[in-house]
Structure formats: structure tokens, C-alpha cells
Amino acid sequence: xxxxxxxxLRYNPETDREPHxxxxxxxxxxEWVVLDALNHVKETLDxxxxxxxxxxxxxxxxxxxxxxxxxxLACKAFLxxxxxxxxxxxxxxxxxxxxLVTVIDDFVAKLARVKPYLIPKDKAPEAAxxxxxxxQLKRYKQFTLCINCMLCYAACPEYGLIPKYLGPAxxxxxxxxNRDSRDGGRDARQEELAATEGAWECSFVxxxxxxxxxxxxxxxAIQQVKIESTVDWYQAHLMPWTKK
Amino acid sequence: MSRRPYARPITSEWIFRxxxxxxxxxxxxxxxxxxxxxxxxxxxxxxxxxxxxxxxAFLELLQTPASIVFHLLTLAFAAxxxxxxxxxxxxxxxxxxxxxxxxxxVISGAHFAAWAAVSAGLLYFAGAF
Numbered sequence: 001x002x003x004x005x006x007x008x009l010r011y012n013p014e015t016d017r018e019p020h021x022x023x024x025x026x027x028x029x030x031e032w033v034v035l036d037a038l039n040h041v042k043e044t045l046d047x048x049x050x051x052x053x054x055x056x057x058x059x060x061x062x063x064x065x066x067x068x069x070x071x072x073l074a075c076k077a078f079l080x081x082x083x084x085x086x087x088x089x090x091x092x093x094x095x096x097x098x099x100l101v102t103v104i105d106d107f108v109a110k111l112a113r114v115k116p117y118l119i120p121k122d123k124a125p126e127a128a129x130x131x132x133x134x135x136q137l138k139r140y141k142q143f144t145l146c147i148n149c150m151l152c153y154a155a156c157p158e159y160g161l162i163p164k165y166l167g168p169a170x171x172x173x174x175x176x177x178n179r180d181s182r183d184g185g186r187d188a189r190q191e192e193l194a195a196t197e198g199a200w201e202c203s204f205v206x207x208x209x210x211x212x213x214x215x216x217x218x219x220x221a222i223q224q225v226k227i228e229s230t231v232d233w234y235q236a237h238l239m240p241w242t243k244k
Numbered sequence: 245m246s247r248r249p250y251a252r253p254i255t256s257e258w259i260f261r262x263x264x265x266x267x268x269x270x271x272x273x274x275x276x277x278x279x280x281x282x283x284x285x286x287x288x289x290x291x292x293x294x295x296x297x298x299x300x301a302f303l304e305l306l307q308t309p310a311s312i313v314f315h316l317l318t319l320a321f322a323a324x325x326x327x328x329x330x331x332x333x334x335x336x337x338x339x340x341x342x343x344x345x346x347x348x349x350v351i352s353g354a355h356f357a358a359w360a361a362v363s364a365g366l367l368y369f370a371g372a373f
Contacts, residue, residue, distance in 0.1 A: 013248035095249035220335035
């Protein structure tokens with residue numbers, strides 16, 4: 001048992017002009033995560049506290065927030081790793097809806113724009129499934145692990161400074177489908193990916209990959225998109241006859 | 245219930261929020277030194293084209309303490325940029341052989357080896373050995 005001081009950003013759009021911090025002293029179990037402490041506050045101290053969560057096991061991607069200034073999943077941030085006061089804020093770079101709840105419309109719209117779904121290359125085999133070898137699966141598997149938690153957007157200074165930037169997760173997920181042997185939708189995604197506000201807005205800070213709780217490595221995906229887009233450009237300008 | 249989302253201001257304090265951002269800014273700042281050194285080389289070419297007196301004056305300028313400090317700083321920044329950049333190459337250029345990906349150290353190692361070979365070649369042609 002340890003008493004933890006939580007400093008939580010509060011914002012009530014109906015009464016507050018701007019956000020402010022509120023302190024809670026919470027009796028916590030040693031093995032708790034920040035999300036447990038927030039649940040304890042809501043259940044016993046302050047039912048008005050708002051935040052998103054669902055699975056409590058780093059799968060749903062709902063409970064992303066800033067813990068002592070770093071983007072974290074609240075369900076994966078163990079209290080024992082944070083001596084002293086723990087400051088909890090909504091994910092950076094997103095507008096605050098209320099308390100720790102952010103407005104995520106921008107990310108959802110960008111995700112839809114990159115067409116993150118299978119655009120089949122060939123007609124589906126009749127009465128059968130597409131086949132894929134283990135090697136073909138491994139080619140993109142890492143990028144399927146994204147849980148849309150948006151920690152990468154909160155870590156990315158480019159996204160903070162240039163909100164039009166498509167951002168790490170959307171590019172990584174587009175890249176996931178581009179690398180899929182069953183997919184033929186790359187040309188349809190390039191319009192967004194190869195744009196100035198696409199991969200080229202990235203200056204390789206690398207913070208997205210460092211904070212990713214699922215080790216997707218979006219920074220890697222973005223650099224690979226840059227290289228492929230560069231090859232496209234040279235191919236189109238130096239060898240136009242090879243273009244489909 | 246009315247919606248009134250609050251946009252928190254973005255200030256330059258993000259640079260100091262985590263060491264990774266400082267490392268990144270140092271890498272970005274290295275371009276000032278490398279760019280400055282490149283301009284110095286252009287100046288050198290100009291001096292060379294203007295004859296022996298101008299060239300001698302340029303060489304004299306290179307030997308001043310300020311120039312030596314500038315060169316040491318440029319070397320340090322260039323080395324930092326190169327090393328951090330080559331360490332990132334496995335992210336940009338993954339190589340899959342069969343089912344497995346080549347280990348990161350092989351890809352960055354190949355870059356370091358190429359760097360060493362090109363540097364040694366340049367030093368050889370410059371008559372260093």
C-alpha cells in the first residue's frame with residue numbers, strides 16, 4: 001500500500017475557461033497502474049473525473065494519456081515506476097474535450113484517407129481464400145500491431161507544429177497494406193502518402209517509435225515510404241516507359 | 245450539453261521535455277556547421293582561382309585559432325550526424341531473406357564499413373599514406 005499523489009488535468013467545457021490541475025491523494029496497491037489509480041479516484045473520491053479506457057491490457061488503445069509528460073497507456077504505466085507526484089494530462093497535440101478525454105476526429109479522418117484496408121490486386125479466388133506464405137506475412141506483420149492509441153501523435157513534434165501532417169500511425173497502417181502481397185492499392189494511397197503533408201513532413205525525430213507500446217516502429221515505416229516514393233519519382237522521370 | 249474543446253498551446257518547451265528531442269535538435273543543428281564548412285570550401289575554390297597570393301592568404305586563414313575551433317566543432321557535429329544516421333539505416337532499409345530480416349547491426353555495419361572504406365580511399369588519394 002502506498003499513498004500516491006495524482007495531479008490530474010481537469011477541464012469542464014461548461015464551467016471552465018481553461019484547464020487546471022487537481023490533486024488527489026490515492027491509497028494504491030503496489031502493483032497498480034495509473035489507470036487503476038484513476039478508477040479508484042472515480043469510484044471513491046470524485047465521480048466527475050472523465051477519461052477513456054476499456055480493456056486494461058494494452059489492446060484497445062483507449063487510455064493513452066501523458067504521464068509525467070510522456071505519452072503512455074495508463075493501463076501499462078506502473079505506479080512503482082513513478083516516485084513522487086504523478087502528473088496525468090490528456091494526450092498532447094489533441095484538443096481537450098473534457099478532463100483527460102481528447103478530440104480524436106483529426107486522426108480518425110486521416111486514417112480513413114489512407115485507405116487502411118485490403119484493395120485486392122486480383123479477383124478473390126472462387127470459393128477459396130487468398131493464400132500467403134509465412135515470409136509474405138512477416139513482410140508486414142509488425143505494422144499490423146498498431147492499436148490506434150495515438151501515443152505516436154502525442155510524441156511527434158512535427159504533428160504538434162504542423163497539424164496537417166498525416167502522422168505516424170496513419171502512414172504506418174497505409175504501409176502495412178502496401179507491403180501485403182494480396183493488396184494492389186498502393187497507387188490509390190500514394191496521393192496521401194507521397195504528399196508534402198504525408199511522409200515528407202517527417203524529419204525523423206524517431207519519437208513515435210520510442211513511445212509506441214506495441215513496437216510498430218512507425219518511424220521506420222515512414223522512411224520506407226520516403227524511399228519508395230523517391231524511387232517512384234525517378235522511375236516516372238527517368239524511365240517513363242516503365243510506368244504502368 | 246455544449247462542446248467547447250480546448251486547444252492547448254504549443255510552445256518550444258517540447259525540445260526540453262525529453263533527451264530524445266535534444267538529441268534530435270543537435271542532429272538538426274549540425275547542418276549549420278556542415279553548411280558553413282561547405283561555404284568555406286567554395287571560398288577556398290574562389291581563392292584558388294584568383295592565384296597563388298589569394299590561395300596563400302586562404303591557407304593562412306585556415307590556420308587561425310578560430311578556424312581550428314570551427315573545424316573541430318564541424319568534425320564533431322558531422323561525426324555525430326553520420327553515426328546517428330547510420331544507426332537508423334536498418335529502419336529505412338530492412339532486408340528480408342526468406343522469412344527472416346537481416347539483423348540491424350548487419351545493415352548499419354555495412355554502412356559504417358562503406359564509410360570507412362570511402363574515407364580511407366579519400367585519405368589515400370590525398371596522400372595521407
